[in-house]
Amino acid sequence: MTELRTVEDHLAEVTALLAPVVTRLHAAEPELIPLDAAAGRVCARSITAPADLPPFDNSQMDGYAVRVADLTSLFPSLNAPSLPLGLATAAGDPPATHIPGTASPVMTGAPIPAGADAVVPVEATTTGRFPALTRHTQAPPSPEGTEGTGAAPEPAHTAQIGITKTPEPGAFIRRRGTDIRAGQVLFDAGTRLSPAHLGALAASGITTVPVRPRMRILVCTTGDELAPDTPDITALAPGRIHDANGPMLVHLLRDAGAEVTLARCPDDPAALLALVIEHTAPDLVVTSGGISAGAFEVVRDTFQPLGARFASIALQPGGPQGLGALQLPHHTGAPGASTLPALCFPGNPVSTLLSALLFLVPTLRELAGRPARRTTVQRPLATDVDSPEHQLQLRRAVLETDGTVTCLPPGSHLLHNLATADLIAEIPLGVSHLPAGTPVTTWSLHD
Ligand SMILES: Nc1nc2c(c(=O)[nH]1)N[C@H]1C(S)=C(S)[C@@H](COP(=O)(O)OP(=O)(O)OC[C@H]3O[C@@H](n4cnc5c(N)ncnc54)[C@H](O)[C@@H]3O)O[C@H]1N2
Ligand code: MOO
Numbered sequence: 001m002t003e004l005r006t007v008e009d010h011l012a013e014v015t016a017l018l019a020p021v022v023t024r025l026h027a028a029e030p031e032l033i034p035l036d037a038a039a040g041r042v043c044a045r046s047i048t049a050p051a052d053l054p055p056f057d058n059s060q061m062d063g064y065a066v067r068v069a070d071l072t073s074l075f076p077s078l079n080a081p082s083l084p085l086g087l088a089t090a091a092g093d094p095p096a097t098h099i100p101g102t103a104s105p106v107m108t109g110a111p112i113p114a115g116a117d118a119v120v121p122v123e124a125t126t127t128g129r130f131p132a133l134t135r136h137t138q139a140p141p142s143p144e145g146t147e148g149t150g151a152a153p154e155p156a157h158t159a160q161i162g163i164t165k166t167p168e169p170g171a172f173i174r175r176r177g178t179d180i181r182a183g184q185v186l187f188d189a190g191t192r193l194s195p196a197h198l199g200a201l202a203a204s205g206i207t208t209v210p211v212r213p214r215m216r217i218l219v220c221t222t223g224d225e226l227a228p229d230t231p232d233i234t235a236l237a238p239g240r241i242h243d244a245n246g247p248m249l250v251h252l253l254r255d256a257g258a259e260v261t262l263a264r265c266p267d268d269p270a271a272l273l274a275l276v277i278e279h280t281a282p283d284l285v286v287t288s289g290g291i292s293a294g295a296f297e298v299v300r301d302t303f304q305p306l307g308a309r310f311a312s313i314a315l316q317p318g319g320p321q322g323l324g325a326l327q328l329p330h331h332t333g334a335p336g337a338s339t340l341p342a343l344c345f346p347g348n349p350v351s352t353l354l355s356a357l358l359f360l361v362p363t364l365r366e367l368a369g370r371p372a373r374r375t376t377v378q379r380p381l382a383t384d385v386d387s388p389e390h391q392l393q394l395r396r397a398v399l400e401t402d403g404t405v406t407c408l409p410p411g412s413h414l415l416h417n418l419a420t421a422d423l424i425a426e427i428p429l430g431v432s433h434l435p436a437g438t439p440v441t442t443w444s445l446h447d
Helices: 007-027 068-074 195-203 247-254 269-278 298-308 347-369 413-420
Strands: 031-034 062-065 082-084 104-106 117-121 158-163 183-188 209-212 215-221 260-267 286-287 309-312 321-328 338-343 375-378 392-399 405-407 421-427 438-445
Touching: 007 104, 007 195, 007 321, 007 338, 007 347, 062 068, 158 195, 158 413, 183 209, 215 247, 215 269, 215 298, 247 260, 247 286, 247 347, 260 269, 269 375, 286 347, 298 309, 298 321, 321 347, 338 375, 405 421
Parallel strands: 215 260, 215 286, 286 338
Antiparallel strands: 031 209, 062 104, 062 117, 082 158, 309 321, 321 338, 375 438, 392 405, 392 421, 421 438
């Protein structure tokens, strides 16, 4: 038999087809978007911290701000020295001035009163809890002439706070700028924004972020058998099926970082051509179905005259594949592009999804600041496996508790078994049978 093109050959061709799109997206003007829309997007520029984080010295514990010297020098011989109760600072209050020789109650996140140099957690006091407190913001004004002079006004009331453990200077104080300093780089260009990144940006008071534009993909699912969306989507005319590939591709590609539009097209080349031409400036068109050996292959019939190539590769599922830079009669592709790149995946649902995972998602992952290749792990087969000798077979598989993998049936229409699988197990080219226990390359379907 003629040797089929390998998966590696096809991946290299797809990568080369997409390279100009990637270059254009890297060079494009960033989009400035609000933080709440930025999860998963990639920073287009490095972002500088506008302010110190934390923005002020604050307490790590609910407790008492003290001057350590008051405890060590005033009561050197006592096991549990006590200090008169000072005025309290809650989180959100402005900083107070610590009255020397007192214990100023401070809550977690509250600014450390000026002059205090450690916090004693409330658990390290003789009562283990707070007495009734007065916030310094609610206290009557200080006697004239004492505020800000360093002279100590009288404490608000006379409760004594017994301290069972003398703290080290700096204990339980979260110092200003210990997370990041104003002017330091918060995140480099190319960082993919996780929830934690968004948290750090929000904490810094940043409300918009410059991100790289996403690849705009028009997904066309094709076939006369695909039922139109109707109010009662469970009612199917005889011979019709629901469109599984559309939602699957849309979510897979969005999740990988693309901006995706879905269109459904009958087996009518004029309709497919019109659809592609009318769509506003996609970077890439992805189709499913209509590329194999049938008499009504809408994608092949429409795209082949425009420059796409169709061939079988040594892969199962996902053998039939098409790709090309389409020369459209009225080009409406992305600005700066003279042709419209197209990837044409086979229609069987498992074939469609695995084709996208294998050939397109790596480029999208890289654009989104993630490693292109998934992590692979060698795992032993739980049972014997048969596979077509001249194809790399991607078997949906379940991970057993003993670390072995059980391969599920290979049919490329078996979408439910894809949805319940944990892994893909690769049964290599040139192999028609592998006995139980043979280690095979596996990768997660949920990474
Ligand atoms: N004589 C041959 N027949 C077939 C060959 C072959 O080499 N010689 N290859 C088979 C393989 S492998 C595959 S994969 C399919 C690929 O065919 P197409 O890409 O042309 O896909 P269709 O025929 O349009 O559809 C195949 C199958 O998938 C169903 N389908 C299509 N779109 C959807 C959708 N959006 N949602 C759910 N299901 C969909 C469709 O109804 C068919 O059952 O060709 C084999 N045949
Ligand atoms: O190559 Mo097909 O994708 O096996 O069903």
